[in-house]
Amino acid sequence: MNYDSARLVDLLAGEYVLGTLRGGARRRFERLLHQRPDVRSAVWRWESSLGELGLTLAPVSPPSAVWSAVARRIEPADLHPAWWRSIGLWRAWSLAASTALVVLLVVSSPFTTSPPPPDSAPDHVSVIGDGSEPLWLLSANLETGAITARAVNAVAADVDKVFELWMLPESGPPISMGLLPVGGESVTRSLPAGLRALLRQSKGIAVSIEPAGGSPTGAPTGPVVHTARVVSL
Amino acid sequence: MLARSALGDRDAFQRLYEATAPRVYAVLLSMLRDSALAQDVMQDAYVKVWGQSRDYHADRGLVLSWIIAIARYRALDLLRASKRRDALEMEAVQQQSLTEPTQEGFSDLLQECLGKLADLQRRSIVAAFVNGFTHEELAAREATPVGTVKSRIRRGMQRLRECLQQ
Structure with a gap:
């Protein structure tokens, strides 16, 4: 054929x-x-x-036992591999991130890209990974608003595609946090005060693949390829 | 709700389930005609939706269509693997009238394109989708050669695609 x-x-x-x-x-x-x-x-x-x-077809409500069975089968919702829970990793990363030399990368984002205030040791971190391999490390100081993303193993999605980072607030639609760096680069941004509280209360972050330049709609348009929690140190 | 489900938000996933389950269950009952089996497939389908929610993207169309597709593939596997429709069931199939699309529920474009099909083409395609009928089952209930049903569906799908692409 x-x-x-x-x-x-x-x-x-x-x-x-x-x-x-x-x-x-x-x-x-x-x-x-x-x-x-x-x-x-x-x-x-x-x-x-x-x-x-x-x-x-006319809708037919299934018996409530169906949802109960589904709920049992998706429990527990263990989203993170063992390395994610390692407190040693968090401490090591906190120390490393506070002294890391970062490269500023200007991207389309609602956030300013002014350098963070000095001595802004991270108080929140996140590891975005694929199985056992971390792809990006994020660190934020929600007092100063400094947030840094470092690509540790992430490579470009495609020639005309980019990775876009989204915050998933407790309620409401995802909020773009800008494009993620690849190939070992880092980017540091200054998070506006209003969004710091949202990030503190957020249910996590997500990464989608978007056209070059980022989502044209302000909402994720491509597949969500990674999700992660934001952990308070 | 799906984006939050992708993050492991079970409350959001429950809301997604409540919003979509009656539609999905109606399709499964229509295909399987066995409520216990339909409920088993519902479970499998929604566990899969939970596991694959991060793979969903806008190119896949409506979230409901995506979930219906997941559930239908599972139901089709069961129907084909178990050859569930034995002689008794086939008799019931033959007596069952083919589902005629209503004027409500789907887009104007699909309604318009279905309207351009010959009556038997439209009925056969809708019956294959909502009842899960094979070519042989459609042929048996219409007392028509299988080859005729195959070419009828193929021509109907060609016309449907040409119309939908316009």
């Missing part, structure tokens, strides 16, 4: 979503789905279009 034909791929994607693509043809298509972004995009388009057909 000629999987290079966009028209054929699109039709196969439609029948895959519909469920009428079966047996060996379905398995071959699933392999393709894992290998090719164009195939995934075709499937997503059909999922989005055909998904609306589900709305033709």
